[in-house]
Amino acid sequence: MSAHPTGPPVWALPGLLRKLAVDRLGMMRDAAGLSDAVRVSMGPKKLYILNRPDYAKHVLADHAANYHKGMGLVESRRVLGDGLLTSEGELWRAQRRNVQPAFRPGRIAAQAGAVAEESGRLVELLRGRAGDTPVDVLHEVTGLTLGVLGRTLMDTGLQGHGGIAHAFEAVQDQAMFDMVTQGLVPTWVPFATQRRFRRARRDLTRIVDALVADRGARMSEGDGADDAFARMILAAREREDPALGRRLLQEELVTLLLAGHETTASTLGWTLLLLARHPHVRDLLREEARGVLAGGRLPEAEDLHKLTYTTQVVQEAMRLYPPVWILPRIAQGPDEVGGFTVPAGADVLVCPYTLHRHPEFWDDPERFDPGRFDPSRVANRPRYAYIPFGAGPRFCVGSNLGMMEAVFVTALVTRDLDLTMVPGHRGIAEPMMSLRMRGGLPMTIRPAG
Numbered sequence: 394m395s396a397h398p399t400g401p402p403v404w405a406l407p408g409l410l411r412k413l414a415v416d417r418l419g420m421m422r423d424a425a426g427l428s429d430a431v432r433v434s435m436g437p438k439k440l441y442i443l444n445r446p447d448y449a450k451h452v453l454a455d456h457a458a459n460y461h462k463g464m465g466l467v468e469s470r471r472v473l474g475d476g477l478l479t480s481e482g483e484l485w486r487a488q489r490r491n492v493q494p495a496f497r498p499g500r501i502a503a504q505a506g507a508v509a510e511e512s513g514r515l516v517e518l519l520r521g522r523a524g525d526t527p528v529d530v531l532h533e534v535t536g537l538t539l540g541v542l543g544r545t546l547m548d549t550g551l552q553g554h555g556g557i558a559h560a561f562e563a564v565q566d567q568a569m570f571d572m573v574t575q576g577l578v579p580t581w582v583p584f585a586t587q588r589r590f591r592r593a594r595r596d597l598t599r600i601v602d603a604l605v606a607d608r609g610a611r612m613s614e615g616d617g618a619d620d621a622f623a624r625m626i627l628a629a630r631e632r633e634d635p636a637l638g639r640r641l642l643q644e645e646l647v648t649l650l651l652a653g654h655e656t657t658a659s660t661l662g663w664t665l666l667l668l669a670r671h672p673h674v675r676d677l678l679r680e681e682a683r684g685v686l687a688g689g690r691l692p693e694a695e696d697l698h699k700l701t702y703t704t705q706v707v708q709e710a711m712r713l714y715p716p717v718w719i720l721p722r723i724a725q726g727p728d729e730v731g732g733f734t735v736p737a738g739a740d741v742l743v744c745p746y747t748l749h750r751h752p753e754f755w756d757d758p759e760r761f762d763p764g765r766f767d768p769s770r771v772a773n774r775p776r777y778a779y780i781p782f783g784a785g786p787r788f789c790v791g792s793n794l795g796m797m798e799a800v801f802v803t804a805l806v807t808r809d810l811d812l813t814m815v816p817g818h819r820g821i822a823e824p825m826m827s828l829r830m831r832g833g834l835p836m837t838i839r840p841a842g
Contacts, residue, residue, distance in 0.1 A: 398430035398441060398733045409433055413440075418746065418823055421719065425747035430733050440464075441741045443730060444751060446777035449743045451730050452722055454777075454785035459728055463721035464740050473564070475641060476648025477790070488645060491628050493790065495546060495621035501793045504545040505694035505801075508794075511540045512801045513691050516809050523838040527815045531662040531834035532558075534802070538654040538661070541798055546653060546791075547622035549608055556596055561651050563593035565824035601646050621649060656716035657795045659827035662834050664710040664803050667761050669814045669836065674763060675807055678703055679841065682808035689809075692801045700804050705763040707799045711781035713761065714821075714828045715745040716795070720783060745780050746828070754778040811839040 401409055405423065410433070412420035424431045424442040433440040443452065452460050461481050470479045477488050494500070515537040522528045535558045543551035551557065567590035570578075580587050609626055612618055618627060625645050632638035668675040685699045686692055692700070720743040728735045735741060750758040754774060755765070764770065782789035789795070806812070819831040 396733060398432040398443075399428050400432050400434065401427055406433070410435060416823075418718070418821065418828070421742070421744040421747050425744070425751070429751075430731060439736070439739050441724075441730075441733075441735055441739050443741060443743055444747050445731065446748070446751075446754065446775040448731050449720075449748060449780060449784060450777040452741055452743055453720060453780070453783065453787070456728060457785040457787070459725050460722035460741060461725060463723040464742070473568075473648050473651070474644030476644045476646075478648045478652055487628075489790065491624050492621045495619065495624060496790050496794065498793060500619070501545075501797065502694040504794065505692070505697070505797060507544040508541055508798050508801055509691040509693065511537055511544065512798070512805050514540070515802060516805050519806065519810055519812075519838050520840065523810075523840060525837060527835040527837055529833040530665060530812065530836045530838075531658065531830060534661045534665075534834075535654065535658040537802065538658045538798065539650075541657075541794075542650070542653040545794060546620055546649065547604070547608065548611075548616065548620045549604055549622060557600060557650060558654070560593035560596045560600075561655065562824070563589040564597070564651070565655075566590070567593075597647055597650075598643065601643050601650075604646065605642060622646065625649075652789075653791060655824070656789075656827045657798050659714070659829055660707065660711055660716050660795070660799050661802055662830055663714040663828070664707055664799065665806065665812055665836070666814060666818070666830070666834060667710050667713070668706070668803075668807060669812050671761055674706060674761070678706055678803070678807050682804040686804060686808060692804060694797075697797055697800060700800055702763065703800050703804045703807075704796070705766040707796065707803055708766040708779075708781075709761060709763040712749040712755075712765070712779060713759075715749060715781040716827050717781070717783055717789070718746045718823075718828050719744045720780075743780075748777075749779060749781075751778065807841075809841055811841050812836045813839070 400406075401424070405427065409420050409423055412423065413433075413435075421442065424433070425444045429443070429445045430448065431442045431444075433442065443449065462479060473479050475484060477485065477492070480488060515533060518533060519528065519530070539551045539557060543549045563586075566586050567580075570584075570586045578584070578587070580591065604622075605626065608616075608622055612623055612626065616623075618624065625642055629638035629642035632641070668678065681700060681702045685696055697704075722741045722743070724735050724737055724739045724741055726737050749755065752758055755778070777784060782792040782795075813836060815835040815837060817832070817835070822829045822831045
């Protein structure tokens with residue numbers, strides 16, 4: 394017999410509702426402390442917060458067809474339109490089929506040289522900034538991830554488009570604003586967030602149109618068309634309605650630019666911060682990197698399987714600060730999850746951030762311990778206790794490229810440089826997708842001894 398999940402105690406409900414507007418991460422932490430399944434009522438709206446591996450498997454994989462993108466991502470369609478992140482149904486399936494070949498393992502392995510070269514450029518840039526003056530390493534890492542994205546998935550240089558990252562900050566702020574206001578505030582209302590968003594949308598439209606024109610012209614001259622960007626352009630050209638094709642191409646490209654750089658930049662930022670805070674882990678990683686990448690050489694595709702401890706460090710960073718921290722869904726029909734009734738129309742929230750800290754599946758969960766990902770320890774852990782790239786049909790299509798990039802950068806930076814955190818790091822910010830650092834990542838840089 395099924396039952397409704399427990400609701401929060403009367404004394405806890407006001408705090409949870411307030412945090413829904415101003416501190417969603419805090420709300421998820423509080424809910425996880427109450428129960429593995431919590432129902433929060435907001436008038437007619439019901440939130441079902443589910444925090445067990447088997448619940449995540451049910452919603453995200455086994456019964457994924459019944460759970461469409463939900464709170465936050467629905468409102469984000471005003472910002473991102475119908476890109477791969479927000480689209481549903483047959484449109485999403487067609488978009489996914491179209492770009493999937495660009496992410497085949499063999500093709501990603503062939504991009505290792507480009508990833509390594511961009512990683513080496515980042516190391517040299519940081520080496521040139523060595524000294525006592527703090528450097529915002531997160532800013533520099535974001536430039537790296539945009540460079541890798543351009544070379545590997547777009548066959549396009551993104552130099553000269555440095556405003557992309559700033560534009561996306563405004564886009565994500567607007568998406569969160571729309572989530573809190575339920576999308577009821579028109580974008581022309583002159584709030585500061587909305588004014589920044591309108592400017593950002595104009596900037597992104599200009600950038601996207603220029604990128605499409607350049608890549609389309611090169612394709613007409615015989616350039617290859619196996620990258621994700623080219624496949625999007627070809628799909629747009631094949632649509633019967635040219636205006637619809639142009640709109641969808643713009644929206645897909647904006648999504649590719651956002652998802653292709655934001656989550657990896659966040660992962661790298663947290664990884665470098667954790668290494669600065671845990672010098673014993675840094676020293677072990679440096680020893681491995683200098684052994685595998687001896688002589689100061691750049692990594693190659695086959696080195697990815699040799700940098701095992703480096704990979705574990707990145708995995709542990711993603712456990713603590715997952716690339717996508719919350720997975721919102723809306724139940725399309727009634728369901729039962731773990732013996733609990735979930736009605737049609739319910740907002741269902743699966744939060745990798747809290748799931749990755751569940752004390753039943755993670756010993757001392759707040760501790761940074763890359764050894765958790767030693768194969769002998771992974772074998773005894775439920776598969777869905779760790780979902781940094783999501784799960785099920787909407788598992789992140791770029792996960793292999795993102796991991797290669799994070800491992801190569803972490804190995805090279807740690808091999809060659811000492812990064813020291815400047816006091817005053819202000820904590821976590823909650824963009825739409827990943828967990829970023831308020832105030833960037835100010836660090837001083839020295840060549841490694």
